[in-house]
Amino acid sequence: MTTTTTGAPVETDLLRFTTAGSVDDGKSTLIGRLLHDTKSIFEDQLEHIEGASRLRGEEGVNLALLTDGLKAEREQKITIDVAYRYFATPKRKFIIADTPGHVQYTRNMVTGASTADLAVILVDARKGVLTQSKRHAFITSLLGIPHIIVAVNKMDLVDYSEARFEEIRAEFREFSSKLTVKDISFVPISALHGDNVVSWSDRMPWYEGGSFLHKLETVNVGSRRNYIDFRFPVQYVIRPNQDFRGYAGTVASGSISPGEEILVLPSGHGTRVKSVEGLDGTLEEAVAGDAVTLTTEEELDISRGDMIVRRKNVPTVNDRFEAYLCWMNEEPLDPERSYVLFHTTRQVQAFVDRIEYRVDVDTLHREQAETLGLNEIGRVELTTANPIFFDSYRVNLATGNFVLVDPHTNVTVAAGMIRGEVRRLEALEDAQDAIDRPVSPAVVWQGWNVPRVERESRNGHRATVVWFTGMSGAGKTTIAREVERRLFERGVSTMLLEGDQVRHGLCGDLGFAAGDRTENIRRVGEVAKLFFEHGNVVLCTFVSPYQRDRLAVRSLLPEGRFVEVHVHAPLEELRRRDPKELYLKEERGEIDALPGSKAPYEVPAAPDLTLNTAVASVDDSVELVLARLERDGIIPKPPD
Amino acid sequence: MTRRIKGHLQALENEAVYVFREVAAQFERPVLLFSGGKDSIVMTWLAQKAFRPGAVPLPLLHIDTGHNFPETIEFRDRFVEDMGCRLLVRSVQDSIDRGRVQEETGPDASRNALQTVTLLDALKELKVDAALGGARRDEEKARAKERFFSHRDRFGQWDPKNQRPELWRLYNGRKAPGEHFRIFPLSNWTELDVWQYIRLEEIPIPHLYFSHEREVVRRNGVLLANSDFIELMDDERPELRRVRFRTIGDATCTGAVESEANSVEAVILETGAARVTERGGRSDDKRSEAAMEERKREGYF
Known part of the structure; x- marks a missing residue:
């Protein structure tokens, strides 16, 4: 390995870290000290600050002057923006994102933290853990930075006291236990005198850890990258002539090699990678962080903003998601307005639909909010005009981050970290509230004696609930009966629950008013669950006009074990069919209003299957249901 | 590869x-x-x-x-x-x-x-x-x-x-x-x-970056190349020095440094040990703080 006179080898790695703390904590002095003691300050710069220090009537050299850049700041004597500093040791090159810790500048901390592998939080040994230190730790955790070094500064002013250091350490640890940062270490320093900054100081013989710089040099870098899930946002298409068409971009996460099967989003078209062109020629493999150009076996229509992924490892594709949002603009968030969302290489229109809560960054308390103002952080739901391809920020930083831009001023107004899809928790919670599952007092339930999985394993198929909803006469029961017959013939264990049937016994006491309909469905849901736990494919045919009742049943069952089938035909067609003469009776006023006719019927927002019986025959509809169950892996496919 | x-x-x-x-x-x-x-x-x-x-x-x-x-x-x-x-x-x-x-x-x-x-x-x-x-x-x-x-x-x-x-x-x-x-x-x-990258990638750069003999004048602590573009003051006497440039801009304000570094490797050695910032050689930056x-x-x- 080649080295220079400073001993810096060419193949050193790169650590990006952020520093937070207020001016009074001595942050600028610490950075000045690091630059000075690692010989990263040039003679002319040193002369310059020596002169400036004298002008200000200060004794000695004020190292803090090295790092405050802009005139306005020098006048206000505070740093007001993120400044980047560089230094190198023989082991590493370092990029410091120096962010001010002033009350107002959450925005800058978030900016600096977005690219950092490590955060340095300064604590003044005399003052201990302040509200500000907590805010810094919270933001570090929110931004997913894996390492924190807490530098307890000004130890010289507390007589290098071990007890004081331990006290601060304990206090910080208690607070940070609520956060998700994995690695926190503490170092007692005096930036002014250089104790424990670059080398170990004999003024604190009780401290046995490494110096501040030693920690920076030895921490593991690159741990923020995801090396598993291949994601390649297409940045630019290179097409110099008829013979070459390449997709340029940077591997956001995972790795890729020639010959691998890939899928292009949003089109969903598949092909294989033909070659991976690196910056110096063809590569056998490209990994996260590499700027490359991919060519494909088949020529597909791929453009900027598309994402290339592995066929068997696909991100979430959705136009709704939940995220943490940090607002960065004087003009507060306006839920009525659309913003431009920048995500990977894609730009789409977006609305912030809902603010779930705002986080008080000092206490971590959640509070209700109508909007988010400058430097405020909240959890929100967003909707985009077109789907985006994302992973949760925690799992994959590269595909989980986004910013919002104001389309009128073009200014970046917010930074976001995606949590995941909207869970429709609200709807479920409402449903749960409406039909709270009553528990008899003094009843303790110990769980099923024979677990469902054992029954499923013996049956040779899985259990599920197939819920047929739709207006009277649409064909729910006809189709469900035929499905059950076919399943039975294939050896599948089944149960059919019909509306008319349960009304003869289980729900004989209920009428057809809204409250009674809800209670009817609640009871049916519980019964369906019992048969489900017994390992059956449970077919339920109920008008079930209310979305929240259907969601309530869904919520009783595990994910993927509730198949909502909307059986549908136009009202005129139903009136014409009218097998039970219900529409006729409704017309004559002999019965209550029918859902979908004179009473409401809430059409399923996202049914798993829709059967239009005005067009499809009973046989076709049955085939569709069976195919769905096969596709979901509930029942095995019949042998050919 | x-x-x-x-x-x-x-x-x-x-x-x-x-x-x-x-x-x-x-x-x-x-x-x-x-x-x-x-x-x-x-x-x-x-x-x-x-x-x-x-x-x-x-x-x-x-x-x-x-x-x-x-x-x-x-x-x-x-x-x-x-x-x-x-x-x-x-x-x-x-x-x-x-x-x-x-x-x-x-x-x-x-x-x-x-x-x-x-x-x-x-x-x-x-x-x-x-x-x-x-x-x-x-x-x-x-x-x-x-x-x-x-x-x-x-x-x-x-x-x-x-x-x-x-x-x-x-x-x-x-x-x-x-x-x-x-x-x-x-x-x-x-x-x-930048220098390490130039060396590893073998990127061609102008010879001005390497040590050569040139007539220079010392002005405000900066060595300026003597050329038709600068006006000498009365007390200024051009002298022949071995110099190289760390930046190349307008000939009237780009300062040279005395140097024997005549290859990229030598420049890297010098830069690694350099005690003056690159722009320190530019007289235009010094006009005000x-x-x-x-x-x-x-x-x-």
């Missing part, structure tokens, strides 16, 4: 290439500002790598002060041809002839400030929406807070208080008509990084 570079230089190269591609995708009429100095040479090199096997999809723009070292122009023309790039030249002399600016007078006269007008005129004439430069954050204090995508208003001015937050690698290039961006792909590089910041506000690169 093994990569020639690894570690932090590879990270910096990947980052710069990402920025180049982002510019090509987000802007309609970008140009690469080419001064003939090593930073703009490295920029051109990176651009060529970013779009291979395609051609670099943006032209180079040289703002020519007319006060060049002759070697710079020869090198420029050869290099640009080798890289297969298109070069546009706009000259300060034209701006003077058209009455857009007035030549400074006196011994410290420089066209360094005048080139700002020529540059802004050229950007307007060519309808440039993004001008890429080789500036680095380590060069000067005011640059430490510069963005990769730096927004300029319709007058080409930079407002340090109105710069957009830049997070992760999401670069916001949206703008109103008439506004443009300055873009700095080498933001995170240091002088040493906040000199650089003021010039940037006005649209200087």
Whole structure:
């Protein structure tokens, strides 16, 4: 390995870290000290600050002057923006994102933290853990930075006291236990005198850890990258002539090699990678962080903003998601307005639909909010005009981050970290509230004696609930009966629950008013669950006009074990069919209003299957249901 | 195929290439500002790598002060041809002839400030929406807070208080008509990084960067090359020294350093141990403490 006179080898790695703390904590002095003691300050710069220090009537050299850049700041004597500093040791090159810790500048901390592998939080040994230190730790955790070094500064002013250091350490640890940062270490320093900054100081013989710089040099870098899930946002298409068409971009996460099967989003078209062109020629493999150009076996229509992924490892594709949002603009968030969302290489229109809560960054308390103002952080739901391809920020930083831009001023107004899809928790919670599952007092339930999985394993198929909803006469029961017959013939264990049937016994006491309909469905849901736990494919045919009742049943069952089938035909067609003469009776006023006719019927927002019986025959509809169950892996496919 | 570079230089190269591609995708009429100095040479090199096997999809723009070292122009023309790039030249002399600016007078006269007008005129004439430069954050204090995508208003001015937050690698290039961006792909590089990259990639650079004999005068602690472009003061006597340049700009204000370094390796050894910042040799930065910041506000690169 080649080295220079400073001993810096060419193949050193790169650590990006952020520093937070207020001016009074001595942050600028610490950075000045690091630059000075690692010989990263040039003679002319040193002369310059020596002169400036004298002008200000200060004794000695004020190292803090090295790092405050802009005139306005020098006048206000505070740093007001993120400044980047560089230094190198023989082991590493370092990029410091120096962010001010002033009350107002959450925005800058978030900016600096977005690219950092490590955060340095300064604590003044005399003052201990302040509200500000907590805010810094919270933001570090929110931004997913894996390492924190807490530098307890000004130890010289507390007589290098071990007890004081331990006290601060304990206090910080208690607070940070609520956060998700994995690695926190503490170092007692005096930036002014250089104790424990670059080398170990004999003024604190009780401290046995490494110096501040030693920690920076030895921490593991690159741990923020995801090396598993291949994601390649297409940045630019290179097409110099008829013979070459390449997709340029940077591997956001995972790795890729020639010959691998890939899928292009949003089109969903598949092909294989033909070659991976690196910056110096063809590569056998490209990994996260590499700027490359991919060519494909088949020529597909791929453009900027598309994402290339592995066929068997696909991100979430959705136009709704939940995220943490940090607002960065004087003009507060306006839920009525659309913003431009920048995500990977894609730009789409977006609305912030809902603010779930705002986080008080000092206490971590959640509070209700109508909007988010400058430097405020909240959890929100967003909707985009077109789907985006994302992973949760925690799992994959590269595909989980986004910013919002104001389309009128073009200014970046917010930074976001995606949590995941909207869970429709609200709807479920409402449903749960409406039909709270009553528990008899003094009843303790110990769980099923024979677990469902054992029954499923013996049956040779899985259990599920197939819920047929739709207006009277649409064909729910006809189709469900035929499905059950076919399943039975294939050896599948089944149960059919019909509306008319349960009304003869289980729900004989209920009428057809809204409250009674809800209670009817609640009871049916519980019964369906019992048969489900017994390992059956449970077919339920109920008008079930209310979305929240259907969601309530869904919520009783595990994910993927509730198949909502909307059986549908136009009202005129139903009136014409009218097998039970219900529409006729409704017309004559002999019965209550029918859902979908004179009473409401809430059409399923996202049914798993829709059967239009005005067009499809009973046989076709049955085939569709069976195919769905096969596709979901509930029942095995019949042998050919 | 093994990569020639690894570690932090590879990270910096990947980052710069990402920025180049982002510019090509987000802007309609970008140009690469080419001064003939090593930073703009490295920029051109990176651009060529970013779009291979395609051609670099943006032209180079040289703002020519007319006060060049002759070697710079020869090198420029050869290099640009080798890289297969298109070069546009706009000259300060034209701006003077058209009455857009007035030549400074006196011994410290420089066209360094005048080139700002020529540059802004050229950007307007060519309808440039993004001008890429080789500036680095380590060069000067005011640059430490510069963005990769730096927004300029319709007058080409930079407002340090109105710069957009830049997070992760999401670069916001949206703008109103008439506004443009300055873009700095080498933001995170240091002088040493640039030299190490030049060595590992074997990038050709002008001989001015290597030790040679030259007539110089010492003025305000800076060694200036004696040429037709500078006016000697009474007490100034040109002397022959072995020098090299650490930056190559206008011949009237680019300072030389005494050096025996005659190869890239020797320059790296010297840079690694150098005790004066690169810009320390530029007399224009010394005019006032906040000199650089003021010039940037006005649209200087």
